[in-house]
Amino acid sequence: MTAHRINHQPVFLLAATPWRESSLRLEVFSRRYGRVALLARSARKRQSELRGVLVPFVPMSASWYGSQELKTLHRAEWLGGWPQPQGRALFGGLYANELLLKLTAREDPLPELYSCFAETMRTVCTESNHIAALRRFEWTLLTQLGYAPDLQHDAHGAPVETAQTYWLSPEEPPLPLAQAQGLTQQNAGVAVGGAALVGLREGCFDSPAALQDALKATRLLLDFRLPGGIKSRQVLQQLQAFQTAV
Incomplete structure (x- = not known):
C-alpha cells in the first residue's frame, strides 16, 4: 500500500465510471505508484472544479489520500501540453489505455512504462502517423511486465x-x-x-x-x-x- 497521503503526482486518467449519485470512480496511471483507483467525490456535479480537469490522454497532477485500495482524490490539476486526439487517433489512445487497465496490477510502480506511455499519448494526440509509437508502447508494456520473449x-x-x-x-x-x-x-x-x-x-x-x-x-x-x-x-x-x- 502507498502512504496515506500523496501529493502532486503526475498521472494519466485511464477510465472514469459513475459512483453513486454524483461521484466518479477513476483509474489513473501514475509515475511513482503505478495504476491507482481513486474516488472523485461530487465530480459529476455541475459546479465541480474537476469537470474540466478529469479528461484522458493528457497529463494531469493528482493528490490523494487513504490506506485502502480505493483512495480519495483530494486535488487534481490539468497540466495541458497537447490537444485531445481526433478520429482514428482517438482509438489509438483508447487502445493504449485499455492495455494498461487490463494488464497492469494496481500500485505496481513502472516508471519506465509511464514515460513510454506519456510519449505515446503525446504522439497519438499531435502526430498524424503514430503507428510506430503504439508498437513501441506495446513492446515496452510486454517487456516491463515480463511477457516479452528474448x-x-x-x-x-x-x-x-x-x-x-x-x-x-x-x-x-x-x-x-x-x-x-x-x-x-x-x-x-x-x-x-x-x-x-x-x-x-x-x-x-x-x-x-x-x-x-x-x-x-x-x-x-x-x-x-x-x-x-x-x-x-x-x-x-x-x-x-x-x-x-x-
Missing part, C-alpha cells in the same frame, strides 16, 4: 538477423522459419521478419513491412494474454467494416 537470440542461441524470417510463438524464443517444420501447423504463432524483431527490440522500424510484421508479433503476444479480446480494437474494426459496407 529478441536478442533465436531458439538455438544464435543472434536474431534482419534478413531471416522467424516463427514466433507465445512464451517461446523466435525460431528460424526454415527449422520450424510442423510447428506452423501445430502451434499458435506467426511468421515474422527478423527486421521487425530487431525493430521491436530497438524501438525503430526501417520499413512499412517491418512495421506490419511488428504488429503481427505484438498482436499475437497481447491476444495470448488477453483471450477475452481488446474492446477498443474490436470497435475500430467494426467501424471500419461498416464504413466499407456503405
